[in-house]
Amino acid sequence: GAVVSQHPSWVICKSGTSVKIECRSLDFQATTMFWYRQFPKQSLMLMATSNEGSKATYEQGVEKDKFLINHASLTLSTLTVTSAHPEDSSFYICSAREPGTNWANVLTFGAGSRLTVL
Amino acid sequence: QQPVQSPQAVILREGEDAVINCSSSKALYSVHWYRQKHGEAPVFLMILLKGGEQKGHEKISASFNEKKQQSSLYLTASQLSYSGTYFCVVRWYIFGTGTRLKVLA
Numbered sequence: 025g026a027v028v029s030q031h032p033s034w035v036i037c038k039s040g041t042s043v044k045i046e047c048r049s050l051d052f053q054a055t056t057m058f059w060y061r062q063f064p065k066q067s068l069m070l071m072a073t074s075n076e077g078s079k080a081t082y083e084q085g086v087e088k089d090k091f092l093i094n095h096a097s098l099t100l101s102t103l104t105v106t107s108a109h110p111e112d113s114s115f116y117i118c119s120a121r122e123p124g125t126n127w128a129n130v131l132t133f134g135a136g137s138r139l140t141v142l
Numbered sequence: 143q144q145p146v147q148s149p150q151a152v153i154l155r156e157g158e159d160a161v162i163n164c165s166s167s168k169a170l171y172s173v174h175w176y177r178q179k180h181g182e183a184p185v186f187l188m189i190l191l192k193g194g195e196q197k198g199h200e201k202i203s204a205s206f207n208e209k210k211q212q213s214s215l216y217l218t219a220s221q222l223s224y225s226g227t228y229f230c231v232v233r234w235y236i237f238g239t240g241t242r243l244k245v246l247a
Contacts, residue, residue: 060237065242066240067144067238068184068229068237069237070235070236070237073235115181119235130234131186131235135182136182136183
């Protein structure tokens, strides 16, 4: 089946630095990828929809300049947390669906990246 | 827009049954159900596409009432492995509020 690889699985950084998280579709081309953030004991909240070759669509309340999303190829989307602060510490998960599938199809998730900002 | 699930949390003994409800404020055309273990990605359980449809997966089944904009997940004869957080997902990418399920031996 479809596989999505997410890297790194965990990262610790100092406040003020930037962190990049990669999301790759390994055996299919993903024109659309989704980035979620999940705080402890809470649901997955959609941050943005990443579209290959165009700008990402951000959800209300998500800062575009802080969470930079790049979807430069059909198999790679990246999320960069710029000038990270302790409140950005969270579990970030990406997902993708295979192109050509309809709205009923299932999302394939990466394993997630746990970010801790000191 | 986020679907609301109930209950928020439930504790069961092995072999007991549970029902998790998902209610949307907007029209539904499909509902997905996922289970997430702590620190892991969500795992797909099943999808319901038609109103009134019921589907089953081992001892886990679900129903979908599009008129009421609701879906329910039924877990029968629960096993320890059923522990986790259950999410309904609508419009195939919007997650519900979640229900934490703990099965005790």
